[in-house]
Amino acid sequence: MATRLQPVPHNQIELNRPLALDSGAVLARPTIAFEAYGPLNAARSNAILICHALTMDQYVASTHPLTGKPGWWSKVVRPGGVIDTDRYHVICANVIGSCLGSSGPASIDPATGSPYAMAFPVVTVGDMVRAQAMLLDHLGIERLHAVIGGSMGGMQALAWAAHYPGRVERALVIASAARHSAQNIAFHEVGRQAIMADPDWQGGDYYASGRVPVKGLSVARMAAHITYLSEAGLTEKFGRQLQDRDAKTFGFDADFQIESYLRHQGISFVDRFDANSYLYITRAMDYFDLADPHGGRLADAFRHSPVRFGLVSFDSDWLYPTAESRRIVQALHGAGAQASFVELSSPFGHDAFLLDSPEMWRLMAGFVEAGL
Amino acid sequence: MATRLQPVPHNQIELNRPLALDSGAVLARPTIAFEAYGPLNAARSNAILICHALTMDQYVASTHPLTGKPGWWSKVVRPGGVIDTDRYHVICANVIGSCLGSSGPASIDPATGSPYAMAFPVVTVGDMVRAQAMLLDHLGIERLHAVIGGSMGGMQALAWAAHYPGRVERALVIASAARHSAQNIAFHEVGRQAIMADPDWQGGDYYASGRVPVKGLSVARMAAHITYLSEAGLTEKFGRQLQDRDAKTFGFDADFQIESYLRHQGISFVDRFDANSYLYITRAMDYFDLADPHGGRLADAFRHSPVRFGLVSFDSDWLYPTAESRRIVQALHGAGAQASFVELSSPFGHDAFLLDSPEMWRLMAGFVEAGL
Numbered sequence: 001m002a003t004r005l006q007p008v009p010h011n012q013i014e015l016n017r018p019l020a021l022d023s024g025a026v027l028a029r030p031t032i033a034f035e036a037y038g039p040l041n042a043a044r045s046n047a048i049l050i051c052h053a054l055t056m057d058q059y060v061a062s063t064h065p066l067t068g069k070p071g072w073w074s075k076v077v078r079p080g081g082v083i084d085t086d087r088y089h090v091i092c093a094n095v096i097g098s099c100l101g102s103s104g105p106a107s108i109d110p111a112t113g114s115p116y117a118m119a120f121p122v123v124t125v126g127d128m129v130r131a132q133a134m135l136l137d138h139l140g141i142e143r144l145h146a147v148i149g150g151s152m153g154g155m156q157a158l159a160w161a162a163h164y165p166g167r168v169e170r171a172l173v174i175a176s177a178a179r180h181s182a183q184n185i186a187f188h189e190v191g192r193q194a195i196m197a198d199p200d201w202q203g204g205d206y207y208a209s210g211r212v213p214v215k216g217l218s219v220a221r222m223a224a225h226i227t228y229l230s231e232a233g234l235t236e237k238f239g240r241q242l243q244d245r246d247a248k249t250f251g252f253d254a255d256f257q258i259e260s261y262l263r264h265q266g267i268s269f270v271d272r273f274d275a276n277s278y279l280y281i282t283r284a285m286d287y288f289d290l291a292d293p294h295g296g297r298l299a300d301a302f303r304h305s306p307v308r309f310g311l312v313s314f315d316s317d318w319l320y321p322t323a324e325s326r327r328i329v330q331a332l333h334g335a336g337a338q339a340s341f342v343e344l345s346s347p348f349g350h351d352a353f354l355l356d357s358p359e360m361w362r363l364m365a366g367f368v369e370a371g372l
Numbered sequence: 373m374a375t376r377l378q379p380v381p382h383n384q385i386e387l388n389r390p391l392a393l394d395s396g397a398v399l400a401r402p403t404i405a406f407e408a409y410g411p412l413n414a415a416r417s418n419a420i421l422i423c424h425a426l427t428m429d430q431y432v433a434s435t436h437p438l439t440g441k442p443g444w445w446s447k448v449v450r451p452g453g454v455i456d457t458d459r460y461h462v463i464c465a466n467v468i469g470s471c472l473g474s475s476g477p478a479s480i481d482p483a484t485g486s487p488y489a490m491a492f493p494v495v496t497v498g499d500m501v502r503a504q505a506m507l508l509d510h511l512g513i514e515r516l517h518a519v520i521g522g523s524m525g526g527m528q529a530l531a532w533a534a535h536y537p538g539r540v541e542r543a544l545v546i547a548s549a550a551r552h553s554a555q556n557i558a559f560h561e562v563g564r565q566a567i568m569a570d571p572d573w574q575g576g577d578y579y580a581s582g583r584v585p586v587k588g589l590s591v592a593r594m595a596a597h598i599t600y601l602s603e604a605g606l607t608e609k610f611g612r613q614l615q616d617r618d619a620k621t622f623g624f625d626a627d628f629q630i631e632s633y634l635r636h637q638g639i640s641f642v643d644r645f646d647a648n649s650y651l652y653i654t655r656a657m658d659y660f661d662l663a664d665p666h667g668g669r670l671a672d673a674f675r676h677s678p679v680r681f682g683l684v685s686f687d688s689d690w691l692y693p694t695a696e697s698r699r700i701v702q703a704l705h706g707a708g709a710q711a712s713f714v715e716l717s718s719p720f721g722h723d724a725f726l727l728d729s730p731e732m733w734r735l736m737a738g739f740v741e742a743g744l
């Protein structure tokens with residue numbers, strides 16, 4: 001067993017063109033795994049690309065093959081839904097560097113016949129988007145009706161608009177940012193150090209060893225998970241309630257519900273995600289700063305963009321706070337681009353974009369239909 | 373070497389009375405290490421107890437024996453200073469459970485002749501304060517002019533006022549809370565799991581092994597350190613600046629200054645702190661909830677308290693945010709106690725209470741002198 005991830009089939013294609021990465025490295029024949037929903041019309045004009053977050057995947061509206069859980073936006077992407085698969089052809093691709101079928105550190109390096117592990121090149125959000133563009137080329141889709149994403153998915157939507165303004169009509173960016181802040185980088189670095197501190201990580205070469213950095217990846221996930229929730233939400237959901245006991249044990253068991261919950265989040269994550277992919281994707285996010293190639297002027301990334309932008313933030317999201325969305329909107333307006341922005345109220349912090357949110361759904365539906 | 377901590381002498385006394393702990397366990401002859409500054413007057417009425425935070429120590433105004441650094445409030449506690457050691461007798465004791473000379477998991481268990489390790493009983497903030505009260509008994513100090521502390525030190529100051537209202541004239545509580553929130557517990561649990569995930573932790577029995585959970589404790593410290601700083605402060609201090617390089621390396625080195633800084637914080641911590649003590653003290657803080665014995669009514673912990681309370685919070689502190697201080701003040705007013713409260717503005721987050729803060733210093737000086 002290469003990882004604790006069960007080997008499952010994914011809908012994959014191997015691209016017959018090399019993918020040139022921002023680092024200068026090249027993936028000769030990258031594999032992209034993706035899911036697609038709804039018919040592509042004859043004009044090939046009804047495609048919507050959905051971009052996934054750090055630990056999400058292409059199973060946006062279909063059952064996850066490892067967890068058996070429904071797709072992470074299956075309430076949104078469905079026939080007659082907010083993103084109506086009777087009318088739109090929806091595509092979601094596993095990002096480069098991930099572990100659900102697209103090329104990543106667990107993939108076989110053709111040069112050695114063994115998994116790349118840490119020999120996999122470091123990728124960027126720009127690389128993820130470039131790979132998606134190659135996938136669309138392969139599928140014969142020149143132009144997207146919309147690109148939509150939350151969190152790291154929103155970063156990809158922004159990168160799509162910045163790099164391929166002629167291929168995107170609309171970009172909907174939810175609970176996201178145009179750059180990773182020092183605090184964002186700091187939390188990711190804690191997670192990476194936790195993984196690398198685990199002796200079962202073995203410098204990344206754990207795939208053939210039968211040992212996986214379970215503890216390190218769990219700790220990384222626990223730390224990250226706190227950032228996905230709001231302080232108020234945690235207080236409301238858990239407070240100081242004890243877990244299956246009437247009194248404190250004066251020990252180090254999970255006395256509190258929040259401890260038990262976090263431990264569960266950490267352990268269950270290992271069964272659906274590869275530790276090296278976690279390293280690579282967090283790194284890609286840390287490197288993300290759309291203003292960087294423009295001397296820090298974010299507006300210059302979108303000068304006279306024809307793309308119609310929509311931005312949504314949540315008031316209790318402290319990972320990608322509203323201020324980051326406002327900064328993007330200001331840059332877009334400064335660039336002469338068309339951008340709308342709504343801050344939604346939610347107690348659930350960053351996680352809100354994955355939860356039932358009729359307000360967000362209404363905004364999404366309106367945005368997808370706007371100008372039609 | 374029992375830990376990576378160098379064995380250094382501390383000013384210690386062994387109490388000749390047992391310390392009954394909240395857990396029901398008893399420490400037969402607890403050792404308390406402490407520092408004292410300035411003369412005790414003949415009436416024994418000029419003593420000020422300073423309580424330290426989680427990873428701080430009794431070296432409030434003297435050189436730390438391991439790091440060689442000045443005391444953590446040496447600008448505050450000095451002759452002619454905000455807390456004037458020409459006029460006050462200032463005491464600061466290492467908390468029970470810590471590792472700078474007071475009884476803790478690294479201490480020798482008289483029952484076995486070996487370090488307690490995880491056989492050391494779980495302690496509480498109440499136990500820390502009870503041990504300090506016994507120390508004052510031993511020193512012949514019945515009543516404190518003031519008890520002062522920041523962060524966990526503020527919790528102790530609150531517990532002093534709640535448990536010994538007749539022994540405390542003033543309690544100054546800085547950047548603190550009357551209970552640990554779910555988010556506070558969550559961050560501590562991440563740290564504990566990081567330590568316990570390190571195979572060098574060895575179930576806590578590492579003292580004689582020559583191996584210490586360096587990596588686990590480092591990761592714990594890194595995660596905690598983020599919570600001590602504000603997002604704005606991190607952005608101002610580090611932003612996305614690279615560390616000693618002109619361009620990203622497309623690797624997993626510490627490309628960003630914030631990464632390098634955090635790694636340094638983690639590694640250097642191991643040389644001055646014991647991993648098991650970190651487990652015990654974080655647990656004590658998680659257990660802290662002054663309202664708990666009163667059915668959740670915090671005011672009942674302070675009913676008709678004669679203590680004069682001062683509370684200070686910092687607007688960018690998200691670990692113990694202003695709302696927690698306000699909650700205490702409301703409870704104190706509801707209890708008929710005398711309480712003043714000031715929120716200070718600072719970009720430095722929770723850490724602000726340890727940094728140069730002339731505004732805080734003025735408040736401290738005024739509070740110590742109030743009513744004299």
